[in-house]
Amino acid sequence: MRILFLGDVVGRAGRDAVVARLPGLRRDVMADLVVVNAENASHGFGLSPEMARAFLDAGADVLTLGNHAWDRKEIIPFIEGEPRLIRPLNFPPGTPGRGATVVELRNGKRALVLNVMGRLFMDALDDPFRGAQAELARHVMGPQGTVQAILVDIHAEASSEKLAFAHSFDGRVSAILGTHTHVPTADHQVLAEGTAYMTDAGMCGDYDSVIGMQKGPAALRFWRKVPGERLAPAEGEATLCGALIETEDATGLAKRIQPVRLGGRLSQLLPIS
Known part of the structure; x- marks a missing residue:
């Protein structure tokens, strides 16, 4: 199986780039499963239903x-009504939505996608390790598995x-792909037991910015340390950042992981077949 993952979509620049380029990118890399982190798509903060529909229509699973x-x-x-949109599973019980979903792919195979949120320097949520453990206990990965x-x-x-989680x-x-810090890391690898990993897949947004936000107001906050104007996403040409993972049919584990960088300011990096 070939899995395409795109990191945090930030603002209009990232949103427009993903919607425009995802159909062709999915075709070019022959992706069976496409997952997109969309939590910053709406002006850098959150996701609207209309934007979610646009990503799904463009080819996100x-x-x-x-x-x-x-x-x-x-x-x-x-x-609540869209199982293809998930939020971190370690939000407390009673939180709207779900933290994991199983999708039926175009090739007839099934894939489980989990979303968890860390707790260091973040909101104090439930334990993501134990939450993931409980969800994974419900599934068996492999040709005859769930x-x-x-x-x-x-x-x-x-x-x-x-x-540590990986x-x-x-x-x-x-x-296991990291998101949130908006900067693609260079540590993509297949771990010792066969799981593909990258600390941060990067963002889909304008990199002439401070992690996707207009650099002037964002930098000023560090100089003055007083509340300023609301941060707004940078609006230059976006770079699509993420990773392509190829798995073994016999086990579901990874054979390789390759970074993806397409468009914008960063050096281009497209997966090879």
């Missing part, structure tokens, strides 16, 4: 969220927490 999941209140009734691939989006600030579940899932 699953959308994940994070700490800005509820910044657009109209997403609450939408997420699913043929499992992908986890860990939305977290600390690289140490992401790495090593804890190495060999039990196909891939």
Whole structure:
């Protein structure tokens, strides 16, 4: 199976780039499963139902969220009725939506997608390790299993927490991709037991910015340390950032992981067949 994952979509620049380029990118890399983190799509904060529909129509199979999941209140009734949109599973019981979903792919295979949020330097949520453990206990990965691939989006600030999570579940899932810090890391690898990993997949947005936000007002906050104007996304040409993972049919584990960088300011990096 070939899995395409795109990191945090930030603002109009990222949103327009994903909607315009995802259909062709999905075709070019022959992706069976496409997962997009969309929690910053609406002006950098949250996701609207209309934007969610646009990503799904463009070819995303699953959308994940994070700490800005509820910044657009109209997403609450939408997420209750749309199983392809998930939020971190370690939100407390009773939170709208779901933290995992199983999708039937175009090739007839099934994939489980989980979304968890870290707790270091983030909101104090339930334990993402134990939450993921409980969800994974419901599934067997493999040709005759309940699913043929499992992908986890860990939305977290600390690289140490992401790495600890990845090593804890190495060999039990196909891939663990980090989101939230908006900067693509160079540590993409297949871990010792066969799980593909990358600390942060990067963002889909304008990199002439401070993690996707207009650089002037964002930098001024560090100079003055007083509340200023609301941050707004940068609006230059976006770079699509993410990763492509290829799994073994016999096990569901990863054979390789390759970064994706397309358009905008960053050096271009497209997966090879």
